[in-house]
Amino acid sequence: MTTNEDSGIQLRQDELLAALRALSNPHRLSILQWLRDPVMHFEEQKVDATRYGVCVSSIRKRCEVSQSTASQFMATLSDAGLVQTTRIGQWTYFARNEDAIARFRSSVASDL
Amino acid sequence: MTTNEDSGIQLRQDELLAALRALSNPHRLSILQWLRDPVMHFEEQKVDATRYGVCVSSIRKRCEVSQSTASQFMATLSDAGLVQTTRIGQWTYFARNEDAIARFRSSVASDL
DNA sequence: TCGTAAAATTGCGATATTACGATATTGCGG
DNA sequence: CCGCAATATCGTAATATCGCAATTTTACGA
Numbered sequence: 001m002t003t004n005e006d007s008g009i010q011l012r013q014d015e016l017l018a019a020l021r022a023l024s025n026p027h028r029l030s031i032l033q034w035l036r037d038p039v040m041h042f043e044e045q046k047v048d049a050t051r052y053g054v055c056v057s058s059i060r061k062r063c064e065v066s067q068s069t070a071s072q073f074m075a076t077l078s079d080a081g082l083v084q085t086t087r088i089g090q091w092t093y094f095a096r097n098e099d100a101i102a103r104f105r106s107s108v109a110s111d112l
Numbered sequence: 113m114t115t116n117e118d119s120g121i122q123l124r125q126d127e128l129l130a131a132l133r134a135l136s137n138p139h140r141l142s143i144l145q146w147l148r149d150p151v152m153h154f155e156e157q158k159v160d161a162t163r164y165g166v167c168v169s170s171i172r173k174r175c176e177v178s179q180s181t182a183s184q185f186m187a188t189l190s191d192a193g194l195v196q197t198t199r200i201g202q203w204t205y206f207a208r209n210e211d212a213i214a215r216f217r218s219s220v221a222s223d224l
Numbered sequence: 225t226c227g228t229a230a231a232a233t234t235g236c237g238a239t240a241t242t243a244c245g246a247t248a249t250t251g252c253g254g
Numbered sequence: 255c256c257g258c259a260a261t262a263t264c265g266t267a268a269t270a271t272c273g274c275a276a277t278t279t280t281a282c283g284a
Contacts, residue, residue, distance in 0.1 A: 013141075016141070017136070017138055017141060020132055020135045020136045020141065021136040023132045023136075023224075024129070024132045024133040024135075024136035025271090025272085026129055029125075029128070029129060029132065032224065033223065033224065055230080055231085056230070056231055056232090057230070057231090065273070065274085066273065066274055066275075067230080067231070067232095067274095068231090068232080068233080068234090068273080068274065068275075068276090069272080069273050069274070070231095071230095071231060071232055071233085072232090072233090072272090072273080074231095075232080075233095087231095087280090087281095089230090089280095089281060089282065090228095090229060090230045090231075090280070090281050090282065091229095091230065091231080091281095092230080092231060092232090101224065104220070104224075105220055105221055105224070108216070108217055108220045109217055109221070111145065112135075112144065112145065112213065112216075112217070137241090137242085167260080167261090168260070168261060168262090169260070169261090177243070177244090178243065178244055178245080179260085179261075179262095180243075180244065180245075180246090180261090180262080180263080180264095181242075181243050181244070182261095183260095183261060183262060183263085184242085184243080184262090184263090187262080187263095199250090199251095199261095201250095201251060201252065201260085202250070202251050202252065202258095202259060202260045202261075203251095203259095203260065203261080204260080204261060204262090
């Protein structure tokens with residue numbers, strides 16, 4: 001019987017590396033920062049951005065990149081666990097995963 | 113009684129990005145971590161590793177990469193400001209730049 | 225079951241990174 | 255000055271990443 005404890009206070013080395021890689025791109029770094037205050041940094045939208053985050057279209061416009069690029073950016077941040085996804089109808093909303101970001105901070109603070 | 117004047121200072125966005133990019137490689141991330149305890153993680157050498165850090169040859173052996181690759185890794189970490197360099201004779205010693213790392217931590221804590 | 229809209233996926237060219245061997249540079253000692 | 259050792263830099267090939275257009279998938283509404 002193995003105890004799988006992946007909701008700990010810090011990240012594993014491979015998770016830490018994945019987070020660092022995800023944030024090593026200027027667009028993706030800015031997106032995560034903008035998501036701290038989505039109402040300020042993105043256009044208005046149907047659902048509450050503070051609760052659900054923002055959709056790909058909003059990110060596309062703010063970054064001035066193509067739809068596929070914006071989608072790929074969010075997939076990378078999602079794979080690294082830094083954002084959480086909520087699908088509502090045709091829209092996919094991305095919000096910060098504050099727990100994961102806190103673990104990332106904790107890892108940077110103690111494992112680096 | 114000393115006051116750490118750097119504890120509240122953060123990196124500019126481009127400096128933060130450079131640090132994240134420098135750490136987005138498994139070798140470079142490990143090197144910076146190993147340098148927390150150079151005596152434990154690297155072979156013995158002439159000068160005090162705790163004071164001056166370790167030379168390229170030690171890093172080369174520990175990482176099992178070529179001399180040029182090890183040298184390039186350290187140049188990248190140095191360009192990002194995460195390590196400081198001390199040239200003694202034919203050797204270049206690399207040690208953690210704790211002030212810069214503290215600023216990186218501070219940036220991750222408050223700008224991310 | 226259409227048509228439409230949003231997002232995800234695929235495939236591609238351009239660019240960047242990685243890691244190497246070869247070579248140049250730096251610094252010591254004889 | 256010469257030879258040697260350590261490191262830095264250069265040129266390279268392989269691989270990875272970036273960002274796009276085109277296409278596919280998913281979901282809604284008429």
